[in-house]
Amino acid sequence: MKVGIGLPNTTPDATGRLLAEWARRADDGPFSTVAVLDRLVYDSVEPFAALAAAAAVTERVRLATNIAIGPLRSAAMLAKQADSVARLSDGRFTLGLGVGARRDDYTAAEADHHTRGERLSAQLAHLRTENTDIELLVGGSSGAAFARMARYADGFAHGGGPPRAFASAATRARAAWHDLGRPGRPKLWGQGYFALGDPDRGSAYLRDYYAFTGPFAETIAAANLTSARAIKDFVRGYAAEGCDELILFPTVADLDEVDRLAEVLA
Amino acid sequence: MKVCVLGAGPAGLYLSILLKRADPAHEIEIFERNAPGATFGWGVVFSEETLGELRDADYATFLRITDTFARWDAIDIRYRGEVLRSRGHGFSAIARKKLLAILQERCRELGVVLRFETSIEDPAELPEADLVVASDGVNSVLRRSRDFGTRSTPQGCKYIWYGTDLVLDAFRFSFAETEHGLIQTHSYPFDEHTSTVIVECPEPTWRAAGLDRMSDEESIAFCEDLFARDLEGHSLLSNKSAWLSFPRIRNRRWSDGNVVLLGDSAHTAHFSIGSGTKLAMEDAVSLANAFVRHGHHDRAAIRAALVHYELERRPMVDRFQQAAADSAGYFERVRHHTGLPPRQFAVNLLTRSGRISHANLALRDPEFVRRADLDFAGEPDRLFAPPPFLTPLQLGKALIPNRLVVTGDPRGAGLVRTAPIAVSEDGRITPETQVGVASYPVDAVHEAGALAMACLTHAGRRGATRPARFGVDVPLPPDEAWPLLSASAVSYGPLSQVPKAADEADLKRIRDHFASAAAEAATAGFDLLELDFAQGRLLASFLSPLTNPAEDRLRFPLEVLSACREAWPEERPLVVRLTVTDWAPRGATIEDGVAYARAFAEAGASMIHVEAGQTVAETRPVYRRGFLTALSDRIRAEAAVPTLVGGHLTSTDEVNTVLAAGRADLCLLDVEA
Ligand SMILES: Cc1cc2nc3c(=O)[nH]c(=O)nc-3n(C[C@H](O)[C@H](O)[C@H](O)COP(=O)(O)OP(=O)(O)OC[C@H]3O[C@@H](n4cnc5c(N)ncnc54)[C@H](O)[C@@H]3O)c2cc1C
Numbered sequence: 001m002k003v004g005i006g007l008p009n010t011t012p013d014a015t016g017r018l019l020a021e022w023a024r025r026a027d028d029g030p031f032s033t034v035a036v037l038d039r040l041v042y043d044s045v046e047p048f049a050a051l052a053a054a055a056a057v058t059e060r061v062r063l064a065t066n067i068a069i070g071p072l073r074s075a076a077m078l079a080k081q082a083d084s085v086a087r088l089s090d091g092r093f094t095l096g097l098g099v100g101a102r103r104d105d106y107t108a109a110e111a112d113h114h115t116r117g118e119r120l121s122a123q124l125a126h127l128r129t130e131n132t133d134i135e136l137l138v139g140g141s142s143g144a145a146f147a148r149m150a151r152y153a154d155g156f157a158h159g160g161g162p163p164r165a166f167a168s169a170a171t172r173a174r175a176a177w178h179d180l181g182r183p184g185r186p187k188l189w190g191q192g193y194f195a196l197g198d199p200d201r202g203s204a205y206l207r208d209y210y211a212f213t214g215p216f217a218e219t220i221a222a223a224n225l226t227s228a229r230a231i232k233d234f235v236r237g238y239a240a241e242g243c244d245e246l247i248l249f250p251t252v253a254d255l256d257e258v259d260r261l262a263e264v265l266a
Numbered sequence: 267m268k269v270c271v272l273g274a275g276p277a278g279l280y281l282s283i284l285l286k287r288a289d290p291a292h293e294i295e296i297f298e299r300n301a302p303g304a305t306f307g308w309g310v311v312f313s314e315e316t317l318g319e320l321r322d323a324d325y326a327t328f329l330r331i332t333d334t335f336a337r338w339d340a341i342d343i344r345y346r347g348e349v350l351r352s353r354g355h356g357f358s359a360i361a362r363k364k365l366l367a368i369l370q371e372r373c374r375e376l377g378v379v380l381r382f383e384t385s386i387e388d389p390a391e392l393p394e395a396d397l398v399v400a401s402d403g404v405n406s407v408l409r410r411s412r413d414f415g416t417r418s419t420p421q422g423c424k425y426i427w428y429g430t431d432l433v434l435d436a437f438r439f440s441f442a443e444t445e446h447g448l449i450q451t452h453s454y455p456f457d458e459h460t461s462t463v464i465v466e467c468p469e470p471t472w473r474a475a476g477l478d479r480m481s482d483e484e485s486i487a488f489c490e491d492l493f494a495r496d497l498e499g500h501s502l503l504s505n506k507s508a509w510l511s512f513p514r515i516r517n518r519r520w521s522d523g524n525v526v527l528l529g530d531s532a533h534t535a536h537f538s539i540g541s542g543t544k545l546a547m548e549d550a551v552s553l554a555n556a557f558v559r560h561g562h563h564d565r566a567a568i569r570a571a572l573v574h575y576e577l578e579r580r581p582m583v584d585r586f587q588q589a590a591a592d593s594a595g596y597f598e599r600v601r602h603h604t605g606l607p608p609r610q611f612a613v614n615l616l617t618r619s620g621r622i623s624h625a626n627l628a629l630r631d632p633e634f635v636r637r638a639d640l641d642f643a644g645e646p647d648r649l650f651a652p653p654p655f656l657t658p659l660q661l662g663k664a665l666i667p668n669r670l671v672v673t674g675d676p677r678g679a680g681l682v683r684t685a686p687i688a689v690s691e692d693g694r695i696t697p698e699t700q701v702g703v704a705s706y707p708v709d710a711v712h713e714a715g716a717l718a719m720a721c722l723t724h725a726g727r728r729g730a731t732r733p734a735r736f737g738v739d740v741p742l743p744p745d746e747a748w749p750l751l752s753a754s755a756v757s758y759g760p761l762s763q764v765p766k767a768a769d770e771a772d773l774k775r776i777r778d779h780f781a782s783a784a785a786e787a788a789t790a791g792f793d794l795l796e797l798d799f800a801q802g803r804l805l806a807s808f809l810s811p812l813t814n815p816a817e818d819r820l821r822f823p824l825e826v827l828s829a830c831r832e833a834w835p836e837e838r839p840l841v842v843r844l845t846v847t848d849w850a851p852r853g854a855t856i857e858d859g860v861a862y863a864r865a866f867a868e869a870g871a872s873m874i875h876v877e878a879g880q881t882v883a884e885t886r887p888v889y890r891r892g893f894l895t896a897l898s899d900r901i902r903a904e905a906a907v908p909t910l911v912g913g914h915l916t917s918t919d920e921v922n923t924v925l926a927a928g929r930a931d932l933c934l935l936d937v938e939a
Contacts, residue, residue, distance in 0.1 A: 117884060121759065125761045129741060150738070152740070165581060171891055178914055179879070223577065
């Protein structure tokens with residue numbers, strides 16, 4: 001299993017300099033991928049812009065949206081952005097897409113929330129028809145999301161949770177893959193949050209970032225991986241469940257976090 | 267910490283014991299509306315696995331509980347007058363009253379304060395506390411007083427919980443035929459004098475039998491009479507017993523601030539898998555441990571513990587609720603299984619919730635499985651039979667050497683399906699789809715010991731797409747595409763070509779193409795023929811109300827079937843691959859699927875290959891391991907036709923279970939080479 005690291009593009013106050021240096025260090029480190037999240041109504045850097053900056057200062061790592069909220073953009077705009085990052089990175093790009101969970105993002109983007117699933121399907125069809133080279137992942141936990149993933153994508157991006165939750169999602173992804181008659185098997189990506197330096201700040205960030213989920217934010221904050229042991233257990237658990245690539249997202253935008261995580265994984 | 271517990275059921279009492287044991291400084295007060303000895307119900311069952319957990323959590327309680335246990339290891343199934351016994355199941359049961367008495371006593375020893383006969387109608391009456399536990403059961407008032415995102419849905423049959431002074435020596439399921447439908451009992455002993463008898467039946471049967479209007483006495487008399495053979499002259503005892511519907515409770519959140527849901531207030535699991543008390547007590551263990559891990563010195567620590575508890579328990583509870591739903595659904599529809607031979611009926615019952623497989627049963631009771639496998643093989647007089655998946659299947663004149671079906675490498679399989687073969691150029695799915703059967707290596711399949719099945723399709727509006735390695739339903743560029751046909755002029759997916767609605771001339775042509783392809787397949791030496799009426803391809807588009815506005819949706823598919831049946835040798839089986847539910851709003855339902863399957867069987871189909879969904883691009887599939895098994899079970903039982911099923915079966919044990927239980931006759935195995 002490969003392990004990638006998130007770029008703190010949705011952590012408030014992350015500067016351009018910090019994001020670039022973060023990506024550069026990740027390129028030096030043991031990480032396979034640098035990944036970004038997507039959130040419109042929040043103090044954050046737009047995911048494709050963040051990856052464009054990362055592309056300029058890295059040579060080796062893959063760059064991924066894990067995930068970007070497709071339907072906030074038009075199909076053509078999304079394809080353009082994806083194409084641009086792929087070009088800027090010499091093809092080191094993986095496009096993970098989902099419908100997201102926040103209605104306020106849709107309102108702000110003037111995008112219809114009701115038809116988000118169908119619109120994502122249309123975008124995927126568009127991407128698949130126009131450009132066959134970009135690796136596509138789809139996230140989501142509904143049956144419709146798994147079908148969409150199996151129909152158009154190369155793999156599944158899990159939304160986070162303990163290894164057991166990943167395992168059951170992975171089974172559903174494989175079942176959908178066979179059901180749609182795809183050869184081989186889907187790539188399986190997992191993700192988790194970590195904070196090694198300042199766990200309280202990290203967990204406070206998650207509480208804020210997920211405040212829109214109500215009390216569930218607590219649950220997500222409590223699952224933050226805040227010790228070397230917790231990270232190692234998590235990584236081992238995901239590897240055992242057949243994850244191909246695990247992305248660990250930072251909850252504290254402090255450059256030392258890259259080194260700390262590299263050390264734990266070494 | 268100061269803890270206020272509402273409800274002295276197993277959940278609240280056990281949590282109090284475990285908390286107090288971990289830290290005697292806790293001040294714990296329990297409020298209970300009933301008097302110490304008053305309770306509903308009779309006995310509760312525990313499995314060996316649960317006992318292990320209880321042993322580790324508090325040995326003193328464990329000892330007292332197990333001292334008074336009724337233990338047995340058999341399940342008896344009375345069906346068509348015969349009683350079949352399956353052993354090795356390792357149950358223990360205890361009177362609910364006794365269990366509560368033990369837990370209460372242990373609470374007192376440890377210094378937990380118990381306030382009986384204190385009904386709390388308004389949570390504001392509860393004293394201030396650091397932690398408030400809502401262990402007040404299914405109808406929790408504490409849960410109602412806040413927003414936990416609660417959903418309550420009735421599940422399964424109407425049921426009533428009786429006792430009897432007959433002491434059984436096994437768990438017993440008994441099925442009684444009445445003129446209004448099947449009525450069944452679940453009964454088990456729980457002490458040296460008494461057994462529990464739960465009587466249940468689907469609501470329509472319950473009404474038709476008049477049980478909805480009977481007095482308590484009449485209801486008892488009715489049940490005593492119906493199950494006289496099981497009761498052996500003993501009577502049924504009521505304990506405020508009433509006919510109820512079981513509510514399945516789910517909550518989006520299990521805690522809010524310092525209030526936490528525990529046991530039935532958080533989740534219920536249908537009683538037919540007998541796990542409510544187990545789950546309640548395991549919740550208590552998990553929550554108590556969470557406080558050991560996170561401490562309870564401040565609000566944040568308490569919150570962390572509550573979150574930890576929910577994260578740990580939820581996946582487990584989800585799994586039990588899924589199994590419980592399967593089990594409840596099984597008993598609601600069990601009347602359709604009365605066609606199964608007794609031992610297969612028993613295997614079907616024992617494996618109903620997906621928690622016990624053929625291999626598990628064989629470990630528990632090798633003799634039972636040996637005989638079930640012999641019955642399955644149709645050779646009850648032999649000493650040993652092969653496992654179900656290696657048992658040949660006689661279908662018409664075709665003898666399929668084993669039950670495994672594959673697409674591709676024939677080694678080890680009984681039946682090999684071809685990739686879809688288009689009956690005409692314009693019926694291709696992709697440019698790579700083979701047209702016509704001519705070049706298929708049937709001999710190689712025969713040499714590998716398997717039979718060969720030709721799968722004929724017409725892609726309909728799902729045609730002219732790129733090969734599946736690039737995604738599915740991705741249209742070809744216009745200059746490479748060909749015109750598509752369907753039942754109506756509606757495109758399949760985004761960017762898909764709008765098909766032409768087939769006219770009478772098209773229909774005739776397509777029917778003739780199918781028939782001549784069938785004849786060619788016969789000449790080429792294929793042993794079975796499969797017609798693709800599934801997943802939104804041409805013939806499926808005629809069957810779904812989503813794609814065919816016509817009244818008589820069966821007409822054209824039946825014409826194609828008849829034409830093929832005529833062109834295909836009579837003694838060779840013909841399989842219809844059928845979408846039995848569209849999994850989409852306003853689409854065809856499983857009830858439609860049953861009706862279609864019946865119609866095709868009458869028109870000469872020897873078997874239904876069960877599929878679901880993909881009629882339209884946006885559907886609501888439910889993917890999991892064996893996701894088509896339950897649908898296959900219904901088609902096989904309700905349409906009385908043999909079935910072939912896939913649905914992500916990944917091991918021979920899963921296949922053995924499906925076959926032995928009579929949920930299908932052939933299985934497609936998904937193996938990731
Ligand atoms: C027909 C049937 C058969 C079952 N068979 C089994 C079985 O075989 N094995 C098994 O493990 N489980 C079985 N169960 C389930 C089992 O009874 C419950 O799951 C279990 O009792 C849950 O424990 P609990 O502590 O959460 O809730 P309960 O046992 O329901 O306890 C809640 C307590 O709170 C009290 N209370 C409620 N409201 C108030 C209030 N407002 N003020 C004060 N007190 C209040 C109640 O009086 C009660 O004592 C069965 C259930 C049914 C219906």
